[in-house]
Amino acid sequence: xxxxxxxxxxxxxxxxxxxxxxxxxxxxxxxxxxxxxxxxxxxxxxxxxxxxxxxxxxxxxxxxxxxxxxxxxxxxxxxxxxxxxxxxxxxxxxxxxxxxxxxxxxxxxxxxxxxxxxxxxxxxxxxxxxxxxxxxxxxxxxxxxxxxxxxxxxxxxxxxxxxxxxxxxxxxxxxxxxxxxxxxxxxxxxxxxxxxxxxxxxxxxxxxxxxxxxxxxxxxxxxxxxxxxxxxxxxxxxxxxxxxxxxxxxxxxxxxxxxxxxxxxxxxxxxxxxxxxxxxxxxxxxxxxxxxxxxxxxxxxxxxxxxxxxxxxxxxxxxxxxxxxxxxxxxxxxxxxxxxxxxxxxxxxxxxxxxxxxxxxxxxxxxxxxxxxxxxxxxxxxxxxxxxxxxxxxxxxxxxxxxxxxxxxxxxxxxxxxxxx
RNA sequence: AGAGAGGUGGCCGAGUGGUUUAAGGCGCACGCUUGGAAAGCGUGUAUACGCCAAAAGUGUAUCGAGGGUUCGAAUCCCUUCCUCUCUACCA
Numbered sequence: 001x002x003x004x005x006x007x008x009x010x011x012x013x014x015x016x017x018x019x020x021x022x023x024x025x026x027x028x029x030x031x032x033x034x035x036x037x038x039x040x041x042x043x044x045x046x047x048x049x050x051x052x053x054x055x056x057x058x059x060x061x062x063x064x065x066x067x068x069x070x071x072x073x074x075x076x077x078x079x080x081x082x083x084x085x086x087x088x089x090x091x092x093x094x095x096x097x098x099x100x101x102x103x104x105x106x107x108x109x110x111x112x113x114x115x116x117x118x119x120x121x122x123x124x125x126x127x128x129x130x131x132x133x134x135x136x137x138x139x140x141x142x143x144x145x146x147x148x149x150x151x152x153x154x155x156x157x158x159x160x161x162x163x164x165x166x167x168x169x170x171x172x173x174x175x176x177x178x179x180x181x182x183x184x185x186x187x188x189x190x191x192x193x194x195x196x197x198x199x200x201x202x203x204x205x206x207x208x209x210x211x212x213x214x215x216x217x218x219x220x221x222x223x224x225x226x227x228x229x230x231x232x233x234x235x236x237x238x239x240x241x242x243x244x245x246x247x248x249x250x251x252x253x254x255x256x257x258x259x260x261x262x263x264x265x266x267x268x269x270x271x272x273x274x275x276x277x278x279x280x281x282x283x284x285x286x287x288x289x290x291x292x293x294x295x296x297x298x299x300x301x302x303x304x305x306x307x308x309x310x311x312x313x314x315x316x317x318x319x320x321x322x323x324x325x326x327x328x329x330x331x332x333x334x335x336x337x338x339x340x341x342x343x344x345x346x347x348x349x350x351x352x353x354x355x356x357x358x359x360x361x362x363x364x365x366x367x368x369x370x371x372x373x374x375x376x377x378x379x380x381x382x383x384x385x386x387x388x389x390x391x392x393x394x395x396x397x398x399x400x401x402x403x404x405x406x407x408x409x410x411x412x413x414x415x416x417x418x419x420x421x
Numbered sequence: 422a423g424a425g426a427g428g429u430g431g432c433c434g435a436g437u438g439g440u441u442u443a444a445g446g447c448g449c450a451c452g453c454u455u456g457g458a459a460a461g462c463g464u465g466u467a468u469a470c471g472c473c474a475a476a477a478g479u480g481u482a483u484c485g486a487g488g489g490u491u492c493g494a495a496u497c498c499c500u501u502c503c504u505c506u507c508u509a510c511c512a
Contacts, residue, residue: 040470043471044481046471046481047471047472048471048480050482056492057493060493061439061440061492064439064492065440072492075492077492079492082492367468367469
């Protein structure tokens with residue numbers, strides 16, 4: 001959520017930078033400023049009425065003690081009238097606060113200077129392209145064909161148990177999943193991230209605080225009976241650990257890593273690009289989350305990008321890093337780098353990681369501050385996938401297939417216990 | 422899930438309608454004291470919002486959360502969340 005003070009002080013900058021997202025928020029911003037002014041005026045008015053009420057109540061108490069009941073009663077009447085008026089002002093104030101909040105909740109984060117203008121993923125800016133695209137034999141198969149040929153992932157069985165997008169991993173397929181999770185976690189821990197296990201069901205406030213609500217309302221599975229959501233990413237439970245916290249500057253940076261299954265409804269996405277493992281309703285992901293001071297957050301973003309890069313390199317997968325353009329940039333993010341691995345059979349790039357700096361957008365909702373020698377500032381939050389499994393699995397299967405088998409990348413063999421499928 | 426007991430500042434803990442402006446203690450910070458330390462003494466010690474150019478200051482709100490009763494609520498009522506004990510169930 002943007003700060004009203006930021007909008008007030010940098011109106012033109014905020015307004016024009018939103019054009020990169022292809023949205024015009026000028027009117028909303030003006031309304032926010034107006035509402036904030038009304039809010040402050042009403043607050044002053046209410047406070048002075050409450051101050052009067054408090055004084056009067058005290059006076060009545062004193063008079064009662066002296067036993068002057070008649071006098072007290074006349075003051076009581078006066079106090080009642082004052083109270084009625086106070087109630088009215090308080091209602092007005094609350095409506096201003098609500099309207100202001102609702103407007104602010106609908107405005108996305110301000111894109112960073114580096115974010116290119118653009119409409120869609122086609123306008124993303126490639127910043128690195130590394131690794132060799134393998135030359136496959138003539139009969140190379142797509143991963144969903146390999147999965148069934150080797151009987152390691154069963155999509156049909158998942159349909160039976162749950163529905164489309166919930167595959168069953170079998171035998172070496174299951175072990176490959178487990179190997180990747182451990183491999184990723186170990187790499188992250190080695191790089192200084194502390195492992196943490198968190199709940200996968202989250203409440204509404206958690207969803208709002210990291211920015212999934214109200215923006216992605218329809219993308220999360222909801223359990224109505226208990227008013228809980230299935231987390232679409234570990235970002236939600238992990239970042240919310242620090243909701244309503246004031247951290248001492250010497251506690252920073254906070255670097256966490258967590259494995260969780262992730263659940264996404266993916267409403268409205270159908271077609272060939274969702275075949276096999278390309279897009280699932282349930283998938284596994286290892287996430288990294290950082291909390292940083294404003295001064296260091298972009299340094300941290302670079303570190304995270306380099307870290308994810310090193311993991312993909314170790315798996316020997318051809319990949320590229322793209323800087324998301326305004327049109328593709330997530331609601332909550334200032335700057336995002338996506339990692340895409342190349343699927344040699346499908347002949348396309350598949351997103352496997354998204355690394356973002358949210359600056360104060362989340363921390364403002366989280367009320368996550370840093371206490372630096374008595375002065376308080378909002379922290380910067382960042383996160384990234386390190387990494388999401390399904391498309392990594394798809395690429396391993398496709399890119400490392402031979403006529404007879406699938407070779408496991410060397411770095412993974414200690415984790416799988418086998419070198420081919 | 423049922424019955425009961427609870428939730429008060431960084432922590433412990435007093436407080437059943439108006440000298441609570443939340444006692445007292447611990448912790449922490451600073452100062453005095455000391456050769457140095459401890460002890461002792463003194464001062465201070467939350468968050469949010471408003472006013473003020475800013476600081477100082479000051480007003481308001483906050484005793485799990487939300488609503489209500491009252492001139493006045495930590496205290497009474499309702500709703501809700503959480504914790505503990507017992508019972509039931511259970512990996």
